[in-house]
Amino acid sequence: MKEKLLEIRGAFFSALEEVLTPQEVEKLRIEYLGKSGALREILKQMGSLSKEERPRMGELANEMRDSMSQAIADKLGELELRLLDRKVEEEKIDITLPGESQPMGRVHPTTKTIRELIDVFIRMGFVLEEGPEVESVYNNFDALNSPKDHPSRGLSDTFYFDPSTLLRTHTSPVQIRTMKKMEPPIRMISVGRCFRNDEIDATHSPMFYQMEGLVVGEGISMADLKGTLEEFVRQLFGEDTKSVFRPHNFPFTEPSAEVDITCFKCHGEGCRFCGGVGFIEILGCGMVHPKVLEECGIDSEKYTGFAFGMGLDRITMMRYEIDDIRYLYDNDKRFLDQFRR
Numbered sequence: 633m634k635e636k637l638l639e640i641r642g643a644f645f646s647a648l649e650e651v652l653t654p655q656e657v658e659k660l661r662i663e664y665l666g667k668s669g670a671l672r673e674i675l676k677q678m679g680s681l682s683k684e685e686r687p688r689m690g691e692l693a694n695e696m697r698d699s700m701s702q703a704i705a706d707k708l709g710e711l712e713l714r715l716l717d718r719k720v721e722e723e724k725i726d727i728t729l730p731g732e733s734q735p736m737g738r739v740h741p742t743t744k745t746i747r748e749l750i751d752v753f754i755r756m757g758f759v760l761e762e763g764p765e766v767e768s769v770y771n772n773f774d775a776l777n778s779p780k781d782h783p784s785r786g787l788s789d790t791f792y793f794d795p796s797t798l799l800r801t802h803t804s805p806v807q808i809r810t811m812k813k814m815e816p817p818i819r820m821i822s823v824g825r826c827f828r829n830d831e832i833d834a835t836h837s838p839m840f841y842q843m844e845g846l847v848v849g850e851g852i853s854m855a856d857l858k859g860t861l862e863e864f865v866r867q868l869f870g871e872d873t874k875s876v877f878r879p880h881n882f883p884f885t886e887p888s889a890e891v892d893i894t895c896f897k898c899h900g901e902g903c904r905f906c907g908g909v910g911f912i913e914i915l916g917c918g919m920v921h922p923k924v925l926e927e928c929g930i931d932s933e934k935y936t937g938f939a940f941g942m943g944l945d946r947i948t949m950m951r952y953e954i955d956d957i958r959y960l961y962d963n964d965k966r967f968l969d970q971f972r973r
């Protein structure tokens with residue numbers, strides 16, 4: 633019996649050497665020290681021993697149980713420590729690793745231009761007005777004194793929903809809306825998308841951005857128009873940029889003019905960019921036609937006003953030296969990523 637007991641002890645300790653998890657230790661405990669474990673099974677045979685042998689074997693069995701229990705407790709403690717060590721190792725943060733950077737969005741060049749232009753005019757005392765992109769033919773053409781047979785009204789030039797509704801072809805209807813709802817003095821700008829049934833090429837897009845300005849009050853003259861636009865040009869393009877007013881013709885202004893500024897590339901000397909003339913056209917303007925004022929219920933004997941409008945895509949292209957308008961609408965990330973803050 634003694635041999636058997638020692639055999640069990642040997643087997644237990646060598647098995648304990650092998651275990652790697654607390655679960656395996658528990659399995660081993662049940663196998664050897666449990667109710668139907670190896671030790672209990674042997675002790676059932678105590679009855680067959682002699683009187684002298686019985687206490688000695690009992691003593692040995694007790695010793696064994698104690699030492700095995702102790703070994704189990706030690707093993708569990710050891711495993712727990714090892715587990716903790718591994719956890720510490722695995723969860724260690726390497727502060728020398730480079731950080732994970734989040735890609736930053738960028739402001740679209742057209743949006744940048746819009747924001748800067750709005751800032752310039754707000755500083756000059758203008759207020760920002762808004763109007764819908766889906767407009768009435770009345771606001772877009774009739775109220776602006778556009779002749780009934782003007783080519784811009786044609787189906788080939790304008791997107792119509794029905795005979796009286798269209799996608800606005802310029803931001804000028806916002807002037808009509810503002811004059812109808814406000815009494816002079818008026819000093820407003822408006823920015824937004826406009827639509828024309830144009831060809832799509834390097835300089836034309838069926839959707840484009842315009843900015844529009846309107847000032848109405850007593851004694852407003854062409855000199856006010858010139859002063860305002862010259863100040864705007866200086867603020868946006870720099871102190872030494874010169875502007876030139878050229879007579880032009882628009883149905884809604886009289887007199888009308890187009891404004892050219894000195895080429896930002898050659899500063900007036902002439903280059904490929906400006907076609908050798910040294911100047912670039914940037915906007916159209918004029919004194920508001922009395923018929924337009926009257927149409928909006930403003931007394932044209934008492935009040936006068938001036939208006940101007942410009943293509944923002946063109947200005948954006950000039951400022952960032954972009955040679956194709958389609959880049960502004962393609963949403964090509966390679967293009968947009970070049971406009972970092």
Ligand SMILES: [Zn+2]
Nearest residue numbers: 895898903906
């Ligand atoms: Zn030039």
